[in-house]
Structure formats: structure tokens, C-alpha cells
Amino acid sequence: MTTLRSVSLIGAPTDIGAGARGASMGPEALRVADLAAALQSHGVDVLDRGNLSGPSNPWLPPVDGYRHLNEVTAWNQTVHDAVYAELKTGRMPILLGGDHCLGLGSISAVARHCRDVGKKLRVLWLDAHADFNTSALTPSGNIHGMPVACLCGFGPQQLIEIGGKVPAISPKWVRQIGIRSVDAGEKRFVNEQELEVFDMRYIDEMGMRHTMELALATLDANTHLHVSFDVDFLDPDIAPGVGTTVPGGPTYREAQLCMEMIADTGFLASLDVMELNPALDLQNKTAKVAVDLIESLFGKSTLMRK
Numbered sequence: 001m002t003t004l005r006s007v008s009l010i011g012a013p014t015d016i017g018a019g020a021r022g023a024s025m026g027p028e029a030l031r032v033a034d035l036a037a038a039l040q041s042h043g044v045d046v047l048d049r050g051n052l053s054g055p056s057n058p059w060l061p062p063v064d065g066y067r068h069l070n071e072v073t074a075w076n077q078t079v080h081d082a083v084y085a086e087l088k089t090g091r092m093p094i095l096l097g098g099d100h101c102l103g104l105g106s107i108s109a110v111a112r113h114c115r116d117v118g119k120k121l122r123v124l125w126l127d128a129h130a131d132f133n134t135s136a137l138t139p140s141g142n143i144h145g146m147p148v149a150c151l152c153g154f155g156p157q158q159l160i161e162i163g164g165k166v167p168a169i170s171p172k173w174v175r176q177i178g179i180r181s182v183d184a185g186e187k188r189f190v191n192e193q194e195l196e197v198f199d200m201r202y203i204d205e206m207g208m209r210h211t212m213e214l215a216l217a218t219l220d221a222n223t224h225l226h227v228s229f230d231v232d233f234l235d236p237d238i239a240p241g242v243g244t245t246v247p248g249g250p251t252y253r254e255a256q257l258c259m260e261m262i263a264d265t266g267f268l269a270s271l272d273v274m275e276l277n278p279a280l281d282l283q284n285k286t287a288k289v290a291v292d293l294i295e296s297l298f299g300k301s302t303l304m305r306k
């Protein structure tokens with residue numbers, strides 16, 4: 001097992017890239033749901049680094065296809081620096097979002113670290129959405145719909161260069177799971193760039209087990225496995241506390257299996273937990289489910305398995 005057992009929680013309390021306010025309260029909701037204690041109960045050494053800070057949300061309409069581009073850039077630069085510093089110390093960063101535009105800062109830092117140490121990178125993007133929009137394709141201008149495209153080099157210069165290399169990653173390193181809402185132009189672009197997408201139709205037909213076997217295939221001891229977990233990946237029945245619910249997501253059991261199979265690889269090396277929106281939640285239910293699933297990522301099994 002190469003799983004790092006020392007983790008650092010990094011809060012990024014902002015909804016700067018989202019279409020609804022409230023994800024800025026996500027980090028605190030995860031703490032209230034006892035994330036640190038839950039991880040400690042599995043023998044994980046947990047350090048809570050507290051919250052990063054950045055510009056407040058001015059809530060403005062798009063300019064040239066982007067909402068809040070400068071504020072989004074500032075937040076992502078801060079996230080990048082924090083995640084990169086954490087990886088340098090040898091601890092596993094767990095980014096507590098915050099909206100998913102911050103996946104850009106987080107994963108560009110992970111990619112930079114992988115270049116430094118000569119590791120391959122695999123990114124699992126668990127999400128209802130492909131987050132592969134560009135300013136030309138986006139209906140809303142919300143940058144939380146663009147981080148994967150930005151990581152692959154498609155986006156405004158000030159965002160795509162944050163990790164020190166453009167593009168930060170190749171689409172070939174990404175596996176998207178749970179996708180069920182993609183804008184029309186975005187869909188064409190996803191296909192053009194040959195992103196490997198396991199959408200809900202695929203999971204319905206082939207099952208979560210087969211999906212994860214493929215998504216986790218060809219990993220080896222020299223692979224850094226990053227999981228970017230958008231909580232809207234989950235079916236809204238179990239996770240109503242997100243800004244962009246889409247019906248027909250993975251059930252509790254399917255999500256557990258997904259996380260357990262990731263844990264089984266032993267390669268998980270960094271994690272984002274994004275888009276939790278306590279303003280839309282019911283008595284912190286979604287935060288509790290998220291903590292439960294994160295525990296499974298760290299080896300809690302719901303099965304009687306040795």
C-alpha cells in the first residue's frame with residue numbers, strides 16, 4: 001500500500017465560480033460533520049490547515065464569457081500554492097471546497113508535483129457534469145463548468161498557466177465518472193478531445209464495478225491517483241445539498257463501491273471534495289454522506305472483508 005496516511009485538510013471557502021451562492025460554507029459543514037475524527041478513526045494522521053482566503057464574491061454577470069475571472073484566478077492561485085506546498089511536505093492534501101472551479105488550482109499543483117518527482121498522473125473526475133466548457137461554449141459563464149478544459153489548456157491564459165506548464169494535463173490522464181448533464185457544444189468538445197467518460201448510461205448498463213475496473217486500469221506504483229469528487233456526482237436523493245442537482249446519479253451503494261475500489265488500489269494521493277452547499281442541504285445530510293464516502297476512500301469497508 002502506498003496510500004499516504006498523513007493528510008492535511010485545506011478549506012477553500014468560496015463560491016466564486018458557481019451559479020448559486022453557498023458552496024463557500026462547504027469546508028465548515030464538512031468539519032461539523034466530523035471529517036477529521038472520522039479519518040482519525042481509520043488511523044489517518046489529520047492536520048487541519050484551516051481556511052485559505054481570497055476575494056469575496058461580487059456576484060456579477062459574465063464579461064467576455066466569464067464570471068469573476070480575476071477573482072477565480074486569485075482563488076485558484078492560492079489553492080495551487082497551498083496544495084503544492086502540502087505535497088512537497090509529503091502529506092496528502094484534501095481540498096475542502098468551495099466550488100469546482102478550484103479543481104484547476106488543485107490539479108495543476110498535483111500535475112506540477114508529478115513532474116517534479118517523475119510520477120504519472122491519473123485523475124478521476126466524479127461529477128454529474130463534464131466541466132469541459134469554454135467561454136465560447138458556456139451558457140452561463142460560471143467557471144465551475146470549465147476546470148477540466150482549463151487543465152487541458154483550453155481557457156483564458158491567466159487560468160491555464162497557473163500550474164507553470166500549459167497544458168497542465170493531458171485529456172488522456174482523465175477518467176470522468178457519473179456524467180449525466182453536458183451542454184450541447186461541450187459534448188462535441190468532450191468527444192473531439194477524446195475524454196474517457198463513463199456516463200450514467202454506461203454505469204446503468206455495465207455496473208459500477210466494471211466501470212471502476214476500467215477507470216482504474218493500468219495504474220501502477222509510479223502513479224499518483226487524484227480524485228476530484230464533486231458532491232453532485234451523487235444522486236440528489238442522498239445528496240440534496242449541492243447547487244446543481246441532476247437526477248439519476250449513483251446510489252449510496254454504487255458510490256460506496258466506487259470509493260472502496262479506489263481505496264483498494266492503494267494509490268490515492270490527493271483529493272478534492274467540492275460543491276457541497278450547506279444553504280441547500282437538509283440538516284447537514286449531504287456533508288454527512290460525503291464524510292461517510294471519504295471514510296470509504298480511506299479504507300472503511302461496509303462489507304465484512306478482511
Ligand SMILES: [Mn+2]
Pocket residue numbers: 100127128129131144230
Ligand atoms: Mn463539477
